[in-house]
Amino acid sequence: MGTVVLSIDAELAWGFHDRPDPPRERIAAARPGWSRLLSILEEFSIPATWAIVGHLFLEECDGTHAEHPGSPDWFARDPGGSAGEHDDWFGPDLVRAVRDADVDHEIACHGFSHVEFGNRETSRETAVAEVEASIEAAASMGVELRSFVFPRNRVGHRDVLAAYGFRSYRGVRPDQWFDAVPMRRTGKLLDAAVVRSAPPLVSPTVDEYGLVNLPASLDLFGFEGIARSLLEPTVGDPVVRQAKAGIDRALESEGVCHLWLHPNNLLAERDSDRLRTVLSHLAARRERSSLAVETMRTVSERVDLPDAYRAVQ
Template structure:
């Protein structure tokens, strides 16, 4: 019997601060979407792993990150204000909402300032994890799970040094994700009709971390392809998610869905999520299917005895 995992890249404006243009529609609705998703998860009693950018644990900041080894302009867009004034950059109240939800969510880590871990120095990676761990400890939280920004895996040894238990590994690519044929397949809605999502097998890596790979990005099928498919049938992502949930209810493995709160920008996006959660709840009522967080999956795999950890840099 398998299980289902949901993880979210919770980042607000930090997910785009290194890009030339910040998508106004996604950032403007991100806080509301975050809170509405929490309500949906409560309605269907579904726990999730919320991988939160560490800076969002703050309710204010002076904008001075002189102790951080990143380039001088890395924090250029940090307004150095407070949550009530610049709510796209601070998320303390949103993290409160996660902790106060009825569902037993996990607060994970999405680095401190949304760095691409495969392309930064070990010094920067260490500073990012150190900040996240310290800010989390101030709230009485532990950092057990990490989601790498843009899914670029890197510096796993640094995660291990800070006591992290698991991370979201890369989603296996399928033929319909590639090239002209894949684009045509998506336009016709083939993924939902012909392909079953992957059940992944979490495994402990050489650093003692548990890799919990992704199975399905819930907003990978958008734009013209989604519109065309919805004109002739159901939302292809809902169909694929239902198929993955059904597989997990009868087979071994983990069906790991993921998304960003800022993916939900209009009502049909919430309809997608509710359809998936409603199906998950219905299947769970009639089968022994479990819904887990990344941290609980790792706890099932790792030995109870923790490995010795040595944080890198000052604390």
């Protein structure tokens, strides 16, 4: 019997502040989507790992962050001020809602300002600043950060995470057959409509830094736009089918089905319906079996570390 993990990349405006033309619709959807997602998780008693951008813990800031290596250019869009003035850039109320929820969620780290750790231009100094600022901001709310989700899934500077006491991170999804074909998008569409392969189950492994790598299995909103609109009326929602297949595979064998999404994915009612359908299926399977639904932290705590890393952890 396996495990299902749900991780959430919670960013508000920070997820797009470095883009030339940030998607206004998704930024506007981020706050209501966060609350709706929390409510749906509560409805089905599903714990999740909420990887939250560290700046969202703040009640106020000066907008410059002069001590950060990326200042001032990196924070050019940061309006500064207080949470009451700029709620796209601050989210202490949202963080508290997760922390104080009846469901035992994990609060994890998504960087302080959504720096891509795997970008060649991101120095170790910047990674250290992102981690230190996140830990400090989380501590102000009594939160200890032990899991990390890399912004845009760009893995890098894992040694920094290990040095600051992190236990696990979400690694990249294993390749599937359509990743190797020249026309990947066409292959992905063919897989969704005809092949209908289940997402991979993953196994937590310990890397060379003593961190537990828990790769992703399926992005719950990785199949959108025209392709989704074309397939839904004819073959149904392909992501719902994939998610259910992954959950059912976890029932039958060892491994982790690691699902993930953003709150700002919940743009319309059909998006909430997709999530509710997936979580309803998960809750029903859990109720009728010994299927575990865990956070990244609880999974990583069950992984035996080599003796060389035990003292650090």
